[in-house]
Amino acid sequence: MAANHNHANAEAASRTWAAMPDFARSVQLSTLAAGYRAIAIDRMPRVTFPAAAILVALACAWAEPVARYVAQLLAAPVALEITLARLLAVVLGVAVLWRCGALNKAAPVYLLDLAVYAPPKESLVTRQRFKNFSKEVGKFDEKSLEFQTRLIDRAGLGDATSLPPGILAMPPDISMARAREEAEEVIFQCVDSVLAKTRLKPRDFTVLVVNCSLFCPTPSLASMVVNKYGFKSNVQSYSLGGMGCSAGVIAVALAKDLLASHGGLALVVSTENITQNWYFGNDRSMLIPNTLFRVGASAVVMSSRSGDRARAKYVLNAVVRTHRGADDASYGCVYQREDDKGTTGVSLSRDLITHAGVALKNNITALAPRVLPLSEQARFLMREAKLALTRRRQKATTKAAAAAAAAADASATKVPAPAPATAAANSSDGDGTASTATCTDDPNKPYVPNFGLAFDHFCIHTGGRGVIDAMQKQLRLSDSMVEPSRATLRQFGNTSSSSVWYELAYSEHEGLVRRGHRVWQIAFGSGFKCNSAVWTALRNVPAGKHKAWDV
The missing domain is CATH 1.10.287 (Helix Hairpins)
Incomplete structure (x- = not known):
């Protein structure tokens, strides 16, 4: 019985994202209007x-x-x-x-180049090594071990993801020193790589943005980078903490706004720290991150200088941010807390998928008018108008039926009610089943725009296999469109805010990015937030330029 119960819980956890609600079923016109207002301003x-x-x-x-x-x-x-x-x-x-x-007229913002962290071989963790480590650490009971084993086998991760040395030590060393070592290793490798690619010096930058959700030391990670590389004393530096897996796009938005004010060059670094955020308890809502999150980081160089267009890879077209934090349930669906034993971890609520679906719907609705061809927008608006008219007619029909029923009830004392069998026969379709076709049938299904006409490359946050499956189904994407996301999840796991950059690096490494192609980065995380960034390639990007993808 216990085994069946555990299996049911694991199945429910694995289906969390696969059961994403159809966010095309209803569209908030206020959100759609916000997208058109943005177009008018631009x-x-x-x-x-x-x-x-x-x-x-x-x-x-x-x-x-x-x-x-x-x-x-x-x-x-x-x-x-x-x-x-x-x-x-x-x-x-x-x-x-x-x-x-x-x-x-705002100055265009360009992306000069990017780099992603390539983990050393000694830090690679196969699924079997993960299972052995979880057992040897001696912190998990049998039910938790079985639960994690089932999840790791179906999460979509391969046998070459990476964990930091502090976690793999026996016993694990989760000290502040080890956490700093992890941050320095991943951040410095990415910054060194992107500086070499762009042939820039640290003192060339006017803006520095570093985001890491769960590790916020003092001095900050931005100060750590300034100290290591010797940035100018007047550099506009920011460290973003607690903003979840969507913080990479938030950092891009912040850098864009800062470049509009200060001009020049911006260095944006995105990472997550695993060392102090591995969960060593037995609360199932907090065990799922252990099976998904792995080491990763990215560094990108952005510029608002007109002279950099000639060597830039991309130009930023749009950033759309959605924050559902005003809703208490959305705010608490991804929550760092202590369990009943005092062990800290990140808890994922059972209704996470519901709040994620609402955030995704709002974000995509606001983004669609800015990216979809006019033909797709016309089809979408016509279908929404038709559905609104249909719902209005159904509402009027329901009111009329209710009024007729009330009149029938009022005259029930004067007119005898039919026998039960006769009533059933009069209200059925012939098989004794009451007909509800006029109330529940929906012949006019909502029109889901073809986002394949708007974008050439999709960088969907690697929240898990179920996340990618659900996005592919909802947006009707082909297997090739979601392959960068699946490949990133398989090779690196969920690297949090840097995952969208691993996916873009994959497309570049495979030689898929051509001049004029449009890239959509979409990420979501705690808060609950969903954020999108849209880029257009300014030139053909040569293949084989990312060491992390030499696999």
């Missing part, structure tokens, strides 16, 4: 510049007749009035054009 310069130019032309054309009329009234020299009027019109026109450009 494209305002294209409208205001021509409008201002037309105004200038009209002012110049009307300047002479107006000046003649004013001169006649004032008996002033005509030539002088015409000259002054034209000069005033030109000055005002130039001022309007400059003001429109200053307010509405």
Whole structure:
């Protein structure tokens, strides 16, 4: 009986993401409107510049007749009035054009290059080694060992993922010193690599952003990087903590905004620390991360300098962020806490999938107007309008039926009720089963836009095999579209915020990225948050440039 119960729990855990609700079933029009507002803001310069130019032309054309009329009234020299009027019109026109450009035209943000962490062979952990380690550490009871064993076999991880030395030590060493060693190892390797690729020096950077959710030492990880490489004293440095697996996209958004204010170059580093965040208890809601999270990191160089376009790989098109933290249940569905024995871990609630589905739906709804072709947007909006009309008619029908039922109840004292068998026969389809087709059938299914027309590469956060399966099903993606995500999960596991960069590195390493291709990075994490970044390739990216993917 206990074995059956354990098996049922494991099955439920493995199906957590596979049972993702259909977030295309209902669309919040307010979220959709937000996407169109973003388009209007982004494209305002294209409208205001021509409008201002037309105004200038009209002012110049009307300047002479107006000046003649004013001169006649004032008996002033005509030539002088015409000259002054034209000069005033030109000055005002130039001022309007400059003001429109200053307010509405943001400098493009480029991605020069990226690097991802390549773990050494001695840190690689096969699934069998994970099982042996979990047993030898002596912290887990038989039920927890069996639970983790089942999860690791079906999670989608291969036999070459990496764990830090502190965890693999016997007994495990989860000290602050070991955690710092892990952070230094992964971060410094990535930074060294991306600096070598871009031929930049640390003092060239004006912005530094480092994100690591669960390890926030003092001094910060950003200060650790500044100290190691000797950044300028006025560098705009930030350390983002506690922001979950979607923090890599958040760091990109922050760097973009900082570059808009300060200009120059930005270094963005994303990682997660395993050493002090391995769970050595027996609470099942906290055991799942042990079977998924592995060592990883990334470093990317962004620029707002116009001269860097010639050597940049990508230009940033859009960043869309969704935060469901105002909802208590969403806020607590991924929560770091202590179990009943005082052991710290990250707990995943049973309704995590529900909150993730809502966040994904809101994020994609806001993003769609900015990326989908007009034909897809038209189909989507027409179907939504049709569904809204259908729901309105069904609501009216339901009201009419309720009113008729109330009238029938009121006259029940005067008209005898039919016998039960007769009533069943009158209300059935012929087999004794009551007909509900008019209330429950939905012949007009929601239209799911074809995101394959909008993007050439998909970088879906590697939250687990079920996550990737659910996203593929919901968005109707082909196997080749989700292969970067599956390959990353298989080779590196869930590397948290850096996973979307491992996936892009995979596409580059395989020589799949060509000029004009669009890349969609989508990640989600605690809070609950879902964030998207869209890039366009500016050139063909040569294959075989990432050591981590030389496997």
